[in-house]
Amino acid sequence: MTHRIAYLPGDGVGPEVAGAARMVSEAAAAKFDIALGFIGCDFGGVAIDHHDDPFPAATRDACAEADAILLGAVGGPKWDGGLKRPEQGLLALRKELGLFANLRPVKIFKGHEAKSPLTPERAEGVDLLIVRELTGGIYFGAREEGDEIARDECAYSREEVERVACVAFEAARARGGRVTSVDKANVLATSRLWRKAVIALRDADFSDVDLDHELVDAMAMKLIQAPARFDVILTENMFGDILSDEASVIAASIGLAPSASIGAGKAGLYEPIHGSAPDIAGEDKANPVGAILSAAMMFRISLAAPDAAAAIENAVEAALAAGHGTADIGGTDGCKAFAGRIAEALA
Ligand code: NAD
Ligand code: IPM
Ligand code: MN
Numbered sequence: 630m631t632h633r634i635a636y637l638p639g640d641g642v643g644p645e646v647a648g649a650a651r652m653v654s655e656a657a658a659a660k661f662d663i664a665l666g667f668i669g670c671d672f673g674g675v676a677i678d679h680h681d682d683p684f685p686a687a688t689r690d691a692c693a694e695a696d697a698i699l700l701g702a703v704g705g706p707k708w709d710g711g712l713k714r715p716e717q718g719l720l721a722l723r724k725e726l727g728l729f730a731n732l733r734p735v736k737i738f739k740g741h742e743a744k745s746p747l748t749p750e751r752a753e754g755v756d757l758l759i760v761r762e763l764t765g766g767i768y769f770g771a772r773e774e775g776d777e778i779a780r781d782e783c784a785y786s787r788e789e790v791e792r793v794a795c796v797a798f799e800a801a802r803a804r805g806g807r808v809t810s811v812d813k814a815n816v817l818a819t820s821r822l823w824r825k826a827v828i829a830l831r832d833a834d835f836s837d838v839d840l841d842h843e844l845v846d847a848m849a850m851k852l853i854q855a856p857a858r859f860d861v862i863l864t865e866n867m868f869g870d871i872l873s874d875e876a877s878v879i880a881a882s883i884g885l886a887p888s889a890s891i892g893a894g895k896a897g898l899y900e901p902i903h904g905s906a907p908d909i910a911g912e913d914k915a916n917p918v919g920a921i922l923s924a925a926m927m928f929r930i931s932l933a934a935p936d937a938a939a940a941i942e943n944a945v946e947a948a949l950a951a952g953h954g955t956a957d958i959g960g961t962d963g964c965k966a967f968a969g970r971i972a973e974a975l976a
C-alpha cells in the first residue's frame with residue numbers, strides 16, 4: 630500500500646525545509662520498506678501567483694484524499710497588503726480538515742543547553758508539549774475591518790474546549806502525567822468557559838492526570854523562569870501561537886520546532902512551527918530540523934510507522950551531537966548539507 634502524502638512546500642524557506650523533510654522521509658521509507666507517493670501542490674503565496682487563490686481546488690482535493698500533508702511555510706512581504714493572503718489558505722486548510730489539535734513539542738537536545746538564550750541551568754531538562762487549539766477562537770470569529778473601527782470576535786463552545794483538552798490529557802498520560810491549562814480567566818468569558826470545561830473533563834475522565842491553571846501573562850514569565858517545570862501545556866489558538874514561538878527558542882532556535890495538527894479524520898498536517906523566514910529565504914540558511922521532525926511525527930501519527938519516526942529522530946540527534954547544524958544553532962552547514970548529514974545518519 631502506498632501512503633499518499635500531499636506535499637505543500639509553500640513560500641520563502643518553505644520549499645527549502647520541506648524539500649529536506651521529503652528527502653529524509655524518502656530515506657526512512659526506503660530503510661523500513663514503506664511506500665510513499667508525494668503529490669506536489671501549490672499552496673500559499675505561490676498559489677496566489679499561479680491560481681489567484683492561496684488554497685486552490687486541486688490542492689484541496691489532494692489534501693482531502695491524502696493520508697498526510699507535509700507543509701513547509703507560507704507568506705511573505707510580496708503578498709502583505711494584498712486582497713488575498715497566503716495565511717488564509719493555511720487557516721482554511723486547518724479548518725476544512727477539522728485539524729483542531731496542534732501538537733508542538735519542545736525539547737532541549739543533549740549538549741544544546743549553552744545554545745539556549747536562557748542560562749544552561751534553566752534550559753536543562755526542558756521537555757514539554759504545547760497542545761494548541763487550532764480551529765476556533767479569535768482566528769475564526771466574526772471580523773469587521775474598517776478604517777475607523779475593526780473587530781475580531783473570540784468564541785469557544787464547550788465542545789471545542791473538551792475535544793482539544795481530551796487530546797492534552799491523553800498526551801499527558803503517555804508523558805509526565807501533568808497538564809497546565811493556560812487562559813485569561815481573570816478577564817475573558819471564553820477563558821472562564823475554557824477553565825470550567827477543562828476542570829469538569831478532568832474530574833470526569835482523567836482524574837489520574839494532574840491539572841493546574843496559569844493566566845497567560847504569568848505563563849509567559851514562568852516559561853522563561855522555570856521551563857523544565859512544565860509537561861503538557863493546553864491552551865487556546867492565539868495564546869498557543871504566541872507561547873509556542875517563545876517556548877521554541879528556549880531550546881535554542883525556532884528552526885528546530887516541529888508540529889502535528891490532528892483532528893477527527895485520519896489525515897494529519899505536519900509543518901514546522903516557524904514561518905517563511907523572508908530574511909534568510911533563498912540562501913540555504915534555514916534550519917531543516919523543525920520540518921524533518923514534523924515528518925517524524927507524520928510517520929508516527931498518520932502512517933503508523935513508529936520505527937521510521939524513531940529512526941528519523943535518532944538521526945537528527947546524532948547529527949546534532951556530532952556538532953553539525955545551521956547558523957541559527959551556531960553551526961556552519963547550509964540547509965541542504967545538514968539535511969544530507971541527517972539522511973546519512975539514518976542510512
Ligand atoms: P518566521 O518564523 O518566518 O521568522 C522569525 C525569525 O525566525 C526570522 O528571523 C527567521 O529568519 C527565523 N527563522 C524562522 N525559521 C527558521 C529556520 N528554519 N531556520 C533558521 N531561522 C529561522 O516569522 P515572521 O518573520 O514573523 O513571518 C514571516 C512570514 O511567515 C509571514 O508572512 C507570516 O505570516 C508567515 N508565517 C507562516 C507560518 C506557517 O506557514 N505555518 C508560520 C509563521 C509565520
Ligand atoms: C503558525 C503561524 C500561523 C498561525 C499563521 C501564519 C496563520 O503563525 O502556524 O504558528 O498563526 O497559526
Ligand atoms: Mn505562529
